[in-house]
Amino acid sequence: MTRRNTATIVFVSLCVVLVAAAVTLNVGWIYLHGRRVLPLVLGVLAFALIIAGIIVYTVFLVRELHRNDQQDAFLNAVTHELKTPIASIRLYLQTLQAREVSEAQRADFYRIMLADADRLQQTVELVLKAGAAGQRLALHERHPVDLAALAAEVLDVARLRHHLGPDAMTLDTRAAEGAWVEGDAEDLRSVLSNLLDNAVKYSRGLVRVTLDVDVPESDRVRIRVSDQGVGIPQSQLKRIFRRFHRFQWRGSKVKGTGLGLYIVRSIVRRHGGRVFAASEGEGRGSTFTIELPRMGRP
Structure with a gap:
């Protein structure tokens, strides 16, 4: 003690x-x-x-x-x-x-x-x-960002950084027509990179990560990062977005600073969106979902 x-x-x-x-x-x-x-x-x-x-x-x-x-x-x-x-x-x-x-x-x-x-x-x-x-700085400069193209770019970089094959990380943009938002491309790149890095870190052995971009409604764009890793207990689903908070699955020793998801939530909120996590429990993978306001094609 x-x-x-x-x-x-x-x-x-x-x-x-x-x-x-x-x-x-x-x-x-x-x-x-x-x-x-x-x-x-x-x-x-x-x-x-x-x-x-x-x-x-x-x-x-x-x-x-x-x-x-x-x-x-x-x-x-x-x-x-x-x-x-x-x-x-x-x-x-x-x-x-x-x-x-x-x-x-x-x-x-x-x-x-x-x-x-x-x-x-x-x-x-x-x-x-x-x-x-x-x-909590306001987002003063906004530019059109194609989230489908940005997701493909970030996914390729993540594959190289983690030395993964094409089957380990897959991208689905079949329903991503018109997935444009107004915002900071570098900040949004940081959001996707953090989520993909976490998905790899918390995968046990075999990495299977899926990144989906779609437009479920005319006024919003949705991004989902899913993995088949250690999962998240229900009690931790909201806590993981707090600053310095780190969830360690039993028997695991994942390195990190406890800032990644806090930064993700802060950037998403600054863009007028929301982010949340879902999991069926420990050992059953997890899904992180981001929803952002959609703009028309520039």
Whole structure:
């Protein structure tokens, strides 16, 4: 049991004791002043306010402790995400400096260092986007974006990044005629990239991810990312979009910062849309759905 868990138990126990004491005093006050209306009413109101204040204060403290735990986990995750590729790049550079290597080895070292540099860049961009999302900045510049074309582009990049074959990730745009929205193409690309990366990370072994783009109604465009991975418990379906929150399936150790889905929700809301998750439970895959306001073809 961690120190913060112990503190939470102490605060909750103290709250229960104080509330019980206040209720006891309230009952005693009623017993002593049962025939005097004004002192009785004022006493009951005062004790009710005291009890409410104790409860609110305790809830606030427990939430702050939980938030501190999440922030500590985030700092540890970001530190790991930064430290690991830096150590790898440093090791390969020291190897290249210390001894002669063949051209094939040199090319392999360069490839690994570029991949590590990309990982560093993704982590930094993720933290920067999370900061912008936390400020809830308005979307001032809007441009026409073809979501079907954007989805195809992001899917190809995800295949290359995760070294997957064409069957592992598929795209369905058969009902995507007129899937145009007004918004920021880079932000929307980040949304799709985050969802696809999560779908791959939370797949167990065999990756089977589907990206669908369609126009179910004349005024909206729908995007769905489905996988056959670990799934999500019902209790976690709304929590996963909170900042720093990370769901770990039993026995899994998926790396991450807990910011990806928070950024996804922030960007979608800034575009006037909504995002939600659905799953039949652990081990049965999950589907993330985005709905955005549709515009006519430019």
